[in-house]
Amino acid sequence: MLEVSGITRIFGGVTALDDVSFTIGQGSVTGVIGPNGAGKTTLFNIITGIYNRTSGSVKLGGKDITGLPPERLARLGMVRTFQNIELFGAMTVLENVMVGLHTKSSSGLLACSLMMPWSIAEERRIREAAMHWLEFTGITGLADDTAGNLSFGKGRLLEIARALAVEPRIILMDEPAAGLNSQETLGLAQLIGKIRGMGITVVLVEHDMELVMDVCDRIVVLNLGKKLAEGTPREIQENAEVIAAYLGDG
Amino acid sequence: MKGNSLPMKGREFLRKKRTPMQLEQILQYSFSGLSTGAIYALIGIGFSIIFNATGIINFAQGEFVMLGGMLTLFFLELLQLPLWAAVPCAVAVSALAGILFERLAIRPLRQPTPINLVIITIAGSILIRGLAMLLWGKDTHAIPPFSGDEPISIAGATILPQHIWILAITVLIIAVNKFFFYHTISGKAMRACSYNRRAASLVGIDVRRMVLLSFIISSVLGSLAGIIVAPLTMTAYDVGIMLGLKGFCAAIIGGMSSGMATVVGGLILGVLESLGAGLISSGYKDAIAFIILLLILFIRPQGLFGKAESERV
Numbered sequence: 001m002l003e004v005s006g007i008t009r010i011f012g013g014v015t016a017l018d019d020v021s022f023t024i025g026q027g028s029v030t031g032v033i034g035p036n037g038a039g040k041t042t043l044f045n046i047i048t049g050i051y052n053r054t055s056g057s058v059k060l061g062g063k064d065i066t067g068l069p070p071e072r073l074a075r076l077g078m079v080r081t082f083q084n085i086e087l088f089g090a091m092t093v094l095e096n097v098m099v100g101l102h103t104k105s106s107s108g109l110l111a112c113s114l115m116m117p118w119s120i121a122e123e124r125r126i127r128e129a130a131m132h133w134l135e136f137t138g139i140t141g142l143a144d145d146t147a148g149n150l151s152f153g154k155g156r157l158l159e160i161a162r163a164l165a166v167e168p169r170i171i172l173m174d175e176p177a178a179g180l181n182s183q184e185t186l187g188l189a190q191l192i193g194k195i196r197g198m199g200i201t202v203v204l205v206e207h208d209m210e211l212v213m214d215v216c217d218r219i220v221v222l223n224l225g226k227k228l229a230e231g232t233p234r235e236i237q238e239n240a241e242v243i244a245a246y247l248g249d250g
Numbered sequence: 251m252k253g254n255s256l257p258m259k260g261r262e263f264l265r266k267k268r269t270p271m272q273l274e275q276i277l278q279y280s281f282s283g284l285s286t287g288a289i290y291a292l293i294g295i296g297f298s299i300i301f302n303a304t305g306i307i308n309f310a311q312g313e314f315v316m317l318g319g320m321l322t323l324f325f326l327e328l329l330q331l332p333l334w335a336a337v338p339c340a341v342a343v344s345a346l347a348g349i350l351f352e353r354l355a356i357r358p359l360r361q362p363t364p365i366n367l368v369i370i371t372i373a374g375s376i377l378i379r380g381l382a383m384l385l386w387g388k389d390t391h392a393i394p395p396f397s398g399d400e401p402i403s404i405a406g407a408t409i410l411p412q413h414i415w416i417l418a419i420t421v422l423i424i425a426v427n428k429f430f431f432y433h434t435i436s437g438k439a440m441r442a443c444s445y446n447r448r449a450a451s452l453v454g455i456d457v458r459r460m461v462l463l464s465f466i467i468s469s470v471l472g473s474l475a476g477i478i479v480a481p482l483t484m485t486a487y488d489v490g491i492m493l494g495l496k497g498f499c500a501a502i503i504g505g506m507s508s509g510m511a512t513v514v515g516g517l518i519l520g521v522l523e524s525l526g527a528g529l530i531s532s533g534y535k536d537a538i539a540f541i542i543l544l545l546i547l548f549i550r551p552q553g554l555f556g557k558a559e560s561e562r563v
Contacts, residue, residue, distance in 0.1 A: 048452075050448075069451065070448075070451040070452045071451040071452075071454050071455060071456045071457065074451075074452060074453055074454030075454050079452060079453065079454075080452060082449075086446055086448055086449035086452070087446065087449065088441070088442045088445040088446050088449065088450075089445055089446070090441075090445050091438070091441060091442065091445065095438055095441075096442075098435060098438055099435075099438050099439055099442040099450070099453060099455065100453040100454075101435070102435055102436075102438070102439045102442075102453065102454060102455055103453075103454040103455075122435070123433065123434060123435060126435055162453055163452075163453070165453070166453055166454050
C-alpha cells in the first residue's frame with residue numbers, strides 16, 4: 001500500500017532522516033514512534049508532500065508519489081491531519097467537511113455561478129454526505145458552530161471528519177491524541193478502529209504508548225533519524241534496543 | 251444661478267433661498283455619490299477577492315475596469331453589436347485578459363514574495379494601459395446610457411436612469427457574489443483557501459486553481475463596474491488608474507473584506523467625495539479619497555469595521 005524506501009533528509013548539516021525504509025500493508029494500522037527529535041514529523045511531512053526529501057522515494061499502491069504536492073496526494077487518496085489542528089476557523093463545522101468533498105464536485109464553476117438546478121442538487125448531496133461524516137465522528141450536534149470555537153478535542157474530530165470526506169485510501173495522523181484528555185483518547189481509539197473497519201489504511205505518529213499499543217498492528221520505531229526497529233506491538237515492547245532508546249542509555 | 255436675473259434684490263434673494271437649495275444639493279450629491287460609491291465597491295471587492303486568495307494587492311485591477319468600458323465601446327461601435335450582446339462579450343474578453351494575466355505574469359513567478367507580485371501587477375497595469383492606448387487611441391469616448399437619459403426627479407433632486415442601473419446591477423452582483431461564496435462548493439473552497447491554504451491543499455483543493463478563479467472573478471467584477479459607469483463618466487485608456495485606486499481605497503475602508511464591509515466602504519467614499527466636490531471644491535474630489543485612505547491606514551489599518559475576519563473571502 002505505502003512503500004517508503006531510503007528516505008534521507010538533510011537540513012543544513014543535520015541529518016534528520018537517514019535511509020528510512022518500511023512498507024505498510026493495505027488496511028493496517030501502523031504506528032510510528034520514537035523519542036523526541038527522532039524525525040517522525042519530518043518523515044510525515046515528506047510522505048505528504050510538505051517537505052522535499054534529499055533522497056529516497058515514496059510509493060502509494062505501486063505508484064511513485066515522491067514530491068507530489070498535497071492536493072495531488074489528496075486526489076490519489078492520501079490525506080493527513082496535523083498535530084496542531086488545521087481548520088478553516090471562520091467557517092462552520094459542516095462547511096469545513098463540505099470543503100473536503102470539493103474534489104467530488106462535478107459541476108463546473110459556470111454552472112455553480114449561474115445557480116443551475118443540478119449544481120443546487122449537487123450542493124444538497126454534498127451537504128448530506130458531509131453530515132454523514134459528522135455523524136461518523138460523532139459531532140453532528142456541532143454542525144452549525146463556527147469551527148474556530150470548537151474545543152481542541154472536537155476540532156480534532158472535525159479534522160478527521162474532513163479528511164475522511166475526501167474518501168481516502170490511507171490517512172496519516174500526526175499525534176492525534178496530543179492535547180486530548182483520557183476520555184477523548186478512548187473515543188479516538190474507537191474511531192481509529194471504525195476507520196480501519198472501512199478498509200482505510202491508518203498511519204499514526206504518536207507519543208501516547210497506550211493508544212499505540214492498543215490500536216496498531218505494526219509499529220515502526222525511529223531514533224535519531226534512523227529506523228531502529230519494526231514489528232508487532234508485542235515485539236516492540238520486548239525489543240531491548242527500543243527500551244534502551246526510550247530510557248536514554250544504549 | 252437664477253439670482254443673477256434679479257440684480258436689484260439679488261443678494262437678498264440668494265440669502266433667503268440658500269437653505270433649501272443646499273438641502274436639495276446635498277441630496278443630489280448624495281445620490282450621485284451613492285452610484286459612484288457602488289462602482290468603487292465593485293472594484294474594491296475585486297481587490298479583496300484576489301488579496302484574500304493570494305495575499306497580493308492587484309494594482310492591475312483598475313485596468314480591467316477600463317477594459318470593460320473600452321471593450322463595450324469596441325463591440326458597440328466597430329462590430330455594431332446591440333448593447334445586450336456587447337456587454338457579455340466585453341465581460342468575457344476582460345475575463346480572458348484576467349486569465350492571461352494570472353497565467354503569464356503571476357503563476358510563472360519563481361519566488362512569489364508579496365513585493366515581487368505587487369511590482370508585477372503594477373507592471374501589468376502599465377502594459378495593459380499601453381496596449382489599450384495603442385489599440386484605441388487617447389480619445390475619451392462615451393457609451394450610450396442603457397435606457398435613455400431622461401432625468402427622474404426624487405424629492406427635488408434628479409437622478410439619471412443610469413444611476414438606477416448602476417445601483418441595481420451592483421446589488422445583483424453583490425447578491426450573486428454572496429451566494430457563490432456561501433452556497434456553492436467552489437465558493438466554499440475559495441473561502442477555505444483564504445482561511446488556511448495549507449489545510450485547503452490537504453483536502454485536495456488545488457490552490458493555484460483557486461488563485462486563477464479569483465483573478466477571473468475580479469476581472470469580471472472590474473469590467474462590469476467599468477461598463478456600467480462608462481455612460482456617466484465617459485471612458486478612455488487611462489480611466490483605470492483613478493478608478494482602481496478609489497476601489498482600493500474602498501477595500502481598505504472595508505478591511506479587505508469581500509462582503510458588505512467593502513460595499514459600505516465604497517458607498518462612504520463615493521458620498522464623501524461627491525459632497526466634498528460639490529460643497530467645498532471639485533478640485534478636492536480625488537484628494538478626499540486619498541485623505542480617507544491615509545487616515546484609515548494610520549488609525550484603523552484593520553478597516554473601519556474591525557472584525558473583517560469573519561467575512562473575508
